[in-house]
Amino acid sequence: MRLDLSSYITLDRIPQRYYRPENDFEEYTLSRFEKIPVHIYEKSDRAARKIAANIAKLMLKHQKEGKKFILGVSGGSSPIQVYEELIRMHKEEGVSFSNLVVFNIYEFYPVTEPALTNLQFIKDSFLNHIDIDPDNIYSIDADIEKDLIAEKCEEYEEALHQLGGLDYLLLGLGSKGNIGFNMPGSNLHSQTRLVVLDGDSRRDIASSYESLDKVPVSAITMGIADMMRAKRITLIAWGEQKAESIKQMVEGSVTESAPASVLQTHPDADVYIDLAAASNLTRISQPWLVTNCEWTSKLIRRAIVWLCGIVNKPILKLTNKDYNDYGLSELITLYGSAYNVNIKIFNDLQHTITGWPGGKPNADDSNRPERAKPYPKRVIIFSPHPDDDVISMGGTFQRLVNQGHDVHVAYQTSGNIAVGDEEVIRYLSVFKHLIREYDPDNKAALDKLSSILHHLFHEKGSDDVDIPEVRFLKGRIRREEARSADRYVGLPHSHVHFLDLPFYETGKVKKDPISEKDVVIVKNFIESIKPHQIYVAGDLADPHGTHKVCLDAILAAIDLMKDDDWFKDCRIWMYRGAWKEWEIDHIEMAVPISPEELRQKRNAILRHQSQMESAPFLGDDERLFWQRSEERNRATANMYDKLGLASYEAIEAFVEYKPLRDNIEG
Structure with missing residues (x-):
């Protein structure tokens, strides 16, 4: 029984070569708007297996050298599949986590009930299922006295510095382009500190609480400066709700309004996403701007709708010049003129419109979305x-x-x-x-x-x-x-x-x-x-x-x-x-x-x-x-x-x- 079929819905517009290039030349061509290495997978579980393998390989390398492996981890739903694969490797392949040291990169505050802390979530999802030494788990307390917050933040940073900083940082991406709870406007050199959570951030974590009213109003987060000192960083994001933030951080400029964009400046940072999260990247959304396209009806329709928005014209008023000026000359070559393309897409869209969603009885249904018979349905x-x-x-x-x-x-x-x-x-x-x-x-x-x-x-x-x-x-x-x-x-x-x-x-x-x-x-x-x-x-x-x-x-x-x-x-x-x-x-x-x-x-x-x-x-x-x-x-x-x-x-x-x-x- 296949229980995850919704993850295969890619809506029939994205040829594999756009996200899995055949060679380096294609890779460079397709990703030329991307300012950080991006790895796109059809499904998140495949990406998670790859990330877990990378983490385990580095950790075992440190084991052979007699070193501890310092890993920064976060909560939320994004890393769960990575944690599950690491647990599987421990139980089925005998991978030991004895040299693993974990830093919880953020904690909600105040939280008086331990079961609702981010640390407990990470323990339940990961740490309680492997052979990590409990003394190797570092986190800010969720119930510390208010006048001790600054002191505890300094102790947390000092412990990290004493261990030599993070060897590997696994990050999720927030709805506002935040990493940890470094929200838009955060100083790119910020340290570990208390931050007040805005409405979007609180809504992001509401699934762990009974209602939005019960979500903590603040959190203590590792600062961007400490994150950027990590030797290697992997950011993960799944689902179309992350698509706009991914585009901004990958293709936009480095800016405090999109804190994750700072990862563009890190020497060893990668982004792992599924097709849904990649849907706004240029190579997926407007591939005609970076490569020759496989022109399906849906891709042509997308291109024309995009062009109409760029030149502010309806479909039937588009000209050959419009197509040539905005990288769509291929369509003129294929169809002979703008007029021919315009008519095709206009009729295509016209045929989607129907006042009879169940099909119109006794009508020609050759150009209707639904068949006429049987009636009634x-x-x-x-x-x-x-x-x-x-x-x-x-x-x-x-x-x-x-x-x-x-x-x-x-x-x-x-x-x-x-x-x-x-x-x-x-x-x-x-x-x-x-x-x-x-x-x-x-x-x-x-x-x-x-x-x-x-x-x-x-x-x-x-x-x-x-x-x-x-x-x-x-x-x-x-x-x-x-x-x-x-x-x-x-x-x-x-x-x-x-x-x-x-x-x-x-x-x-x-x-x-x-x-x-x-x-x-x-x-x-x-x-x-x-x-x-x-x-x-x-x-x-x-x-x-x-x-x-x-x-x-x-x-x-x-x-x-x-x-x-x-x-x-x-x-x-x-x-x-x-x-x-x-x-x-x-x-x-x-x-x-x-x-x-x-x-x-x-x-x-x-x-x-x-x-x-x-x-x-x-x-x-x-x-x-x-x-x-x-x-x-x-x-x-x-x-x-x-x-x-x-x-x-x-x-x-x-x-x-x-x-x-x-x-x-x-």
């Missing part, structure tokens, strides 16, 4: 949380119902951790008054409600996991909000399904890994409907990871069914919208939303009252979910308009997923 809309369906594709959802298709919605998780305690208190108070009014002798129910209220008011600590009764109530609140939104859309009660996948039900922000149990639940549900269309959330930029796990559960189930006869007539459409929209060169179906439909979509989103201002995970984006959604949909419509296509109020966009064959690696 059985449709499943998978929603990771109980509101992603209406937030990300509420207009299309409404169209599918209005156009007579047999639509089912499946909510994959309960979403119970995203409900504030105040919501539960409000509902419990209503329940108590109802019982007192209509069933006053029901002492057991009244006692139970009073017990839960007492727990919430007087017993629950700020870091406590919800008791089962509270989790149940929070899950029911999300469930009934979803039913309300579905009723508004016009979906029958019997077509609303709650899967409650086990991986999510930990009661904590940190979830369990995906397992066969999750996949089986999804598979059994799909087989019970045997749909002609499946809509899934393709939000791989999800900062909390739930969307990716939900997508992997669906793709694993599809992988098991893809050769079944009934499944051969099923198409899978990926939607986005919770964090970012599909790039226009990938869009294969664009569903226009009228002003009235956009208002209806907003009304459906507003049915999820617990997810408005009081939701625990709104983050620093001050816009409400319906506002974020509308602005993304309007931005997509605006892009189509600027390219010279029809002008719509808003557009929801989709990309088709085609099940992978069995000849993939890993």
